[in-house]
Amino acid sequence: MRVAAGGATATAEVSGRVARAITVCGRVQGVGFRPFVHRLATRLGLDGWVLNAGGRVELTVAGPSAAVRTLVERLRAEAPPLADIRRVAVADLSGSPPPPGSGFTVRVSARSDGGKPGTRDIPPDVATCEACLRELFDPADRRYRYPFVNCVDCGPRATVIEDLPYDRERTVMRHFPLCAACAAEYTDPADRRFHAEPVACPGCGPRLAWEDLTGEAALRAAESVVDSGGIVAVKGLGGFQLVCDATDVRAVARLRARKRRPAKPFAVMVSDVAAARRLARLSSAGLAALTSQAAPVVLAPARQGSGIAHGVHPGTGHIGVFLPTTPLHHLLLRDLGKPLVVTSGNRSGEPITTAESPAREALAGVADGFLVHDRPVRARYDDSVVRPMGRTVLTVRRGRGLAPAPLAIPIAASRPVVAAGAQLKHTFALAEGSLAVLGPHTGDLEDALTLDAFEAAHADLVRLTGIEPRVVAHDLHPGYLSTQWARALPAERRIAVQHHHAHVAACAAEHGLDRPFLGVAYDGLGLGDDGTLWGGEILVADLTRYRRVGRFATAPLPGGAAAVRRPARMALGYLYGAEQTGGPRVPIALAESFVRRLPPEEVRAVRTMVERGVNCPRASSAGRLFDAAAALLGLCDDATYEGQAAVALEAAAGDERAEALPWRLARAGGLLVYDPVPTLTALLDRTVAGERTAVLAAAFHRTLAKATAGLVQQVVAAGAPSTVCLSGGCFQNARLLTETRSLLEEQGLRVLVSSAVPVNDGGISYGQAAVAAARLQEG
Structure with missing residues (x-):
């Protein structure tokens, strides 16, 4: 007999002693589940044992039937906060039950899954908990200022696991035999480090190093470099990070030059919530994300006059802030007393480095020194980034x-x-x-x-x-x-x-x-099934197939990838070669108002390419339309990272409110098409008339939201589903997402946006x- 239990077993029990085999599936390793089971079973007076097996936890329990039922109920209801229980299976025990009075133990893990199917969950790394922080800064504690303090509720997981089941000998911590004091904690069911696999202390665990210095001296040496305006490569949880003073204009500029990252914003780590609030306007959703166990970088509106160097987040009104993710970061922030740029340890375009020797080679000339340690990084993990948008956290x-x-x-x-x-x-x-x-x-x-x-x-x-x-x-x-x-x-x-x-x-x-659902996909570029480049698409779809029912009008990309890197060139593509859908062209005089500020030789070359169709692939791209609009408004002629022009356009709009610019829908090839030529014409016309850039940037966003609502309204009226899924990189733009969702919901449509998965x-x-x-x- 086997039942899946979300509560008590469905078995009719008579009073008396019973024995059960219980299997718990989900994220149950590396989250303190076995210690939790041990404490629960002991309190209930049950006999038996618990062990990790493959990617699950298995229990054998015996005792009064009511106590066993209570155990099963509480396995899910009272599971540790880091656990994610997907299934609890209960079966009558075959074989000899644990004898009465034998007690409950944690047994050595079983390496095999026993042929049982199912995905094995790998627990993510968890930010330092409050209990460990108290120890970190308590002079009386034996782990005072120890950069690797952790317990069953926090610390490294995915970055140290070598194999499952999750036990110390199958993590990188196998290189650090436990001292007597740590071993006592590890084997004490009443201790919060009971079977905390990365447990360590200054006597037996990893140690910091800086050149020929170790421990506290190494940390102080690194801090001195940062404090004096230098850049330090720090070995973090999932790889190396580059750290400098976020308030030091010259240090930030040096980091940009050395890392070859001229404009893309840097994340800023701060010591606590109060410090984060001084830098950013955090909503309740943003605050919840900031203080969550994942401790991601949270993108939020930046406060003026915060003291952060202007080079930290150029071209955008948002700043990425996050809290310390490890004890080492807590020490750096506490000791230096200032916000720090903490960014991936690589040169732009390269993967982050995870081992010391490759890091010293890859970051030579970038970092002024290396703060390392001897705990290996098993897997490469960059910091997570989220952006609160009203009721959604993307x-x-x-x-x-x-x-x-x-x-x-x-x-x-x-x-x-x-x-x-x-x-x-x-x-x-x-x-x-x-x-x-x-x-x-x-x-x-x-x-x-x-x-x-x-x-x-x-x-x-x-x-x-x-x-x-x-x-x-x-x-x-x-x-x-x-x-x-x-x-x-x-x-x-x-x-x-x-x-x-x-x-x-x-x-x-x-x-x-x-x-079936209606999909709105707005991004930079993606290859369509017709061999052309798409990027502003309306699809009727389910999970197996789709039908394209609407799109943005196409425009040429002069030079292909060169137009992606230079929005000014993309603007010329629209001015000289936008798809004709029966509407007017951009007037020559208005086009000249933009063209005259560009190098004449570039203009001539691009115009010739467009007219002859040479190296000018056409794209129906929302992202490239954002590029063109940003260039026409003088906000971004050249982009050093994907989406830079759109970021500048959103930043320019700020909190401004504006009515939509003219827009037009047409039919082409059996599809409903948004023709942006009237929109771009009005943008140019009102720019020449001297209208404020902020108003025009806001108006452009409103126009795309209105045009999207118009496209969706017509296809829904023609029989498309009323559930709309919004996706694609353009919907990282809070203004576009918020206004589009609002207009669609006003039509009575159900609007969905991804949260856990990047758009x-x-x-x-x-x-x-x-x-x-x-x-x-x-x-």
Whole structure:
């Protein structure tokens, strides 16, 4: 007899002693679950034992039937805060039950899953808990100022695990034998370090090093460099980080120059919530995210006059703030008494480094010194980034603290799947059954280094989760390194998923939607099924298929990727070559008002390219339209990172309110099309008339929201579903998302946006996995 229990067993029991075998599945390793079970069973007077087995926890219990039922009920109801219980299975015990009075113990883990199916959960790293912080700053405590203090409720998990079941000998902590004092805590059921696998102390654990200094002296040396305006490479949880004084203009400028990151904002770490509030206007949702166990970077409106160097977040009114994620970071913030730039330890475009020797080579000339330690980093994890938007908190980057926690998919994968992801903001996903494990943020797959990082992370997660892929899902674009990687498998084991279908499918899957929906996918570029570049798409879809019903009008990208890097060139593409859908062209005189400020030779070259159709792929892209508008308003002619022009446009709009600019819908090739020429014409006309840039930037956002609502209204009237999924990188723009959602909800539509999964290309792999699972079910 076996039952799945969310409460008591369904078995009719007679009074007296019973024996049960209980299996608990979910995130139950590395979260203090065995100590919790031990305490609970002991309080209930039960005999038996608990152990980790593969990726689950197994119990054998014997005692009064009422006490056993209570145990089963409380396993889910009172589980530790870091646990995520998916299933509790209870069966009559076969074999000899534990004898009365034998007590309850924690047994040595079983290496095998015993042939039982199911994904093994890898617990994410957890920020330092309050109890450990008190010890860290208590001069009377034996762990006073020890940078690696942790307990069962906090500390490293995913970055130290080498294999499951989760025990110390299968983590990098196996290199640090426990001293007598730590061993006593580790084996004491009443101690909060009972079976806390990374437990350590100054006598037996990892140690800091700086050149020939160790321990406290090493820390003080590093702090002295930061305090004097230097840049220090710090070995963090998931790899190296670069740290400097966030209030020092010269230090920030040096970091930008050395890291080759001229404009993309840096994150700022602060000591506590009060310090965060001095830098940013935090909503209740933002505050909850900031203080969560994941401790992500939270993007929030920046306060003026905070003392932060202007080079920390140029071109945007938002700042990324986060709290210390490890005891080492707490010490740095407490000792230095100032906010710190804490950014990934790499040069722009490269993966973060995780080991000391490669870090010293990769960051030579970037860092003025290296604060390292001897605990290996098992897996590469960059910091997570989130952005509160009203009632929604969007995940911008899913990394430390969030990944690799599994996510549900609505239609179970009948065969194990790996989803290879996209090219930019790359992630991959593994799916089996009703769960998908979204791997950590890799970065942009642009070279062999990032591809190597992807392959290493994939091999590691396959081994840890036990998901051995039999099918690969991938993007249509043949030039993506992720697509080329997928083609190592034979064609019959590959499933191609269109980029924008993956975007909207990710949103639908996160919300458990397994029926048709209307998808709005706005991003930079993705290859369409017709071989052209898409990016402003209206799709009627489910998880297996889609139908394109609307789009943005196309414009040429003069020079291809060169137009992505230079929004001014994208603006010329719209002025000289926007798709004609029956409406007027941009008047020549107005176009000249923009053109005359650009180099004449560039203008002539671009115009010739457009007129002759030379190296000018056309795209129906919302992201490229944002680029063009930002350039026309003089906000961004050149972009050094993806989305920079859109960020500048959103920042320029600020809190301004404005009516929409003219916009027009047309029909072309059987599709409903938004023609942006009237919008751009009005933008130019009102710029020439001297209207404030803030008003025009706000008006542009309002126009795109109104045009989207118009597109959706017409396709819904024609029979499309009334549930709308918004996805794609453009919806990281709070103004666009908020205004679009509001207008659609006014039409009585149900509007869904991803929260746990990035709306940008970091969510593509999850969408690919959901689509592949649905197609496999269809056969």
